[in-house]
Every structure is written in C-alpha cells, then in structure tokens.
Amino acid sequence: METAIDFNHILLFKTNISSNKGKQRLHSILDKHPAVQCWNIDMEDSDYVLRIISETLSHTQIIEIINHHGYQCCELT
Amino acid sequence: MRLRNTDKEELVKQKAIELIIKDGLEGFSMNKLARACNISVATPYIYYKDRDDLIMKVAMEELRVMEEAFIKDFDPEEPFEQGLRKQWENRYRYARENPGMNQFFDQLRSSSYQEEFLSGFMTGFISAMTRFMHNITARGEIETMPFEVYWSIAFGTLYNLIRFDMEGKSLAGKPFKMTDEILWKAFDLVVKSLKK
Numbered sequence: 239m240e241t242a243i244d245f246n247h248i249l250l251f252k253t254n255i256s257s258n259k260g261k262q263r264l265h266s267i268l269d270k271h272p273a274v275q276c277w278n279i280d281m282e283d284s285d286y287v288l289r290i291i292s293e294t295l296s297h298t299q300i301i302e303i304i305n306h307h308g309y310q311c312c313e314l315t
Numbered sequence: 316m317r318l319r320n321t322d323k324e325e326l327v328k329q330k331a332i333e334l335i336i337k338d339g340l341e342g343f344s345m346n347k348l349a350r351a352c353n354i355s356v357a358t359p360y361i362y363y364k365d366r367d368d369l370i371m372k373v374a375m376e377e378l379r380v381m382e383e384a385f386i387k388d389f390d391p392e393e394p395f396e397q398g399l400r401k402q403w404e405n406r407y408r409y410a411r412e413n414p415g416m417n418q419f420f421d422q423l424r425s426s427s428y429q430e431e432f433l434s435g436f437m438t439g440f441i442s443a444m445t446r447f448m449h450n451i452t453a454r455g456e457i458e459t460m461p462f463e464v465y466w467s468i469a470f471g472t473l474y475n476l477i478r479f480d481m482e483g484k485s486l487a488g489k490p491f492k493m494t495d496e497i498l499w500k501a502f503d504l505v506v507k508s509l510k511k
Contacts, residue, residue, distance in 0.1 A: 250357045280365035283345050289360055314357040 247275070247293050249300055250314040252285040263307060264288070287314055326352050327359050331373055336415045340370070340426050374423055377416065382437040384409040391446040395456040396506050398447050403473055403502055410477045417477070457509045468509055472501050 255264065261279060268277045268290070275291040288311065290300060297313045304311035330352045335343050345366055349356045363369035389401045410417065448465060451457050457465070479485040480493035 245361055248361055250360050252356075278364050280345065280360075282366050285346065285356060287345070287356075287360055287365070289364060314360070315355055 243291060244293075247291050249290045249292060249295065249297055251288040251290075251297070251300065251304070251311050252314045253279070253288050253304065254310040255279060255286050255288065255304075256281070260309060263309075267303060267307060285314060323352075323354065323358065324362050327354070327362060328373055328376075331359075331369060332377070332415070332419055335370075335422055336418045340422050340428075343370075345369070370423070370428060374420075374428070377419070378437055381409060381413075381416070381420075382440045384412075385437075385440050386443055389443060389447075391443045391450060393447075395451040395454075395510065398451070399469060399506065399509075400502065402470070403498070406470070406473060407477065407498065410481075414481060417474075417481075455511060458511055465509070468505060472505050473498075476501060 255261065261281065264277070264279060268274050273292050273294045275293070277288065277290040279289070280287040288300075288304070292300075301311045301313070327348065331343070331348055334348060334351055338347075343366070345359050346356055348359055348369075352358070359369065363372060385402070385405050387405055389398065389405060391398065393401070445462075448462065452459055476493060476498065479491040483490065483492070485491040
C-alpha cells in the first residue's frame, strides 16, 4: 500500500527516458527485479522522473542499472 | 533520514490547488509546483507517484471535505422547504469558506479526469440528495420532473449568485455583493417555483 511506505525507501531520479520504447525497456528491467517493490515514471514531466520503491537498493545501484541500458539517470534532488 | 513533513505536504497540496485554479490543468506540472513551493523537485514525488496521482488524490480529498460540508446536519427525511434551506445554507457556507474551489472542480470536470472524477463523486451525498428528492416527490410536495430539471431550479440560482458574488460583478460589469436578504429572497422564489 502506498500509504504505508517508509519515505526513505522512495528513490527518485531524473532521466532522459522520454519514449514509450524507453518505458517498455524499464518494464523489462524493473518489473521482475526482486528488490523493486514498485516503480513508475512520470512521462509528463520534463525531468522524466523515475520513482522506485525499494527497501534495499541504493540510488547508485539503480543509476548503474539504468545507465547500463543506455539511458541517463541521476538522483533527483 | 527522510521524515514525513505534514506542513510541507499541506503546502504542496494547497499550492497545487492554487496553480490549477490559476493556470488550469494544462499548465500544471510537478516542476512548476516545486518552484512555486520553493522546494526541491523531488519533494512532491515523495507524497505522490506522479502528476496524475497528485491531481486525483488532491481532488478526492477536497471532494470529501465538500461532501462533509454539504451533508452537515442535513436530513433527507425533512420536508421540502427545510431540507432545501439547509442545502442552500451548507453550499453557500462552503463556497464562502473555500473560495476558488468551484473553479478547481470545474477544471477537473472539463478535463480527461472527468470519468474518474465523477465516478468517485461523493456517494454519501448523492444518495442523501436522491433520497430527499424521492421523498419530496412521493409526498407530493413538488411536481415529478427529471432530476436535472429539479437540480437546475433548486441550485442553479444559488450557484449563479455565488459566482456573481465571487467576481464582485454581475452582467456587463455591474457591481454585485451578496447579502442575506438577496440570498433568502432568491430562495423563497425558488421554493415557490418548485412547490406544487
């Protein structure tokens, strides 16, 4: 449940994932990732904000995964 | 350590409403919202998944507030005139205490959120109003008429007067200020036109 989330487990990133193809790619990476509780990307925002809820992953680990698939990704501050 | 900051959460919500009233839904973005609140772009995303999630949650919360205000001390079993008077009182008070909210809901009604918005629209309130209309029709206090006709006559006048009052003018820029006398005179006329 969204309301029961520990705010420390919300990881936010600015990306350049602006296309549906990119979003599909995220599905294939994140949907089955065992450490990702849930995720979404705000395609309507100019920062294409990726929001991930995970109890164990760090910002750095996510950035590495996304970069590895050819997309830019940095922590949203 | 990130802690829930209810002040900040409330600020995000209030500014979101303000921006939507001012610029409409089209011009509304999380980026703009963060700038208006003077907080980091990330903050709204702590409370809301994305722009849509924010709009829907804020709207639902505000609808609950409105519903509570509308049904306060309203008894659908009351006779027609008393019941309608209570509705006028409640709706007028809500409009006074929440200026701009009508515009906010209008923005949503005329948007792609409409379906979702209306499907969650105040079920308790709707059933109370439906019950009230059923009762007054069954008791023969008013003519049988389509709900939309009843609603337009019962509340159209009130909402128009509220709009004139909010804008401070009526037609062709004529200055207008609502008074109790005007409000209840209009009410009497509405009652007269609906009563059998």
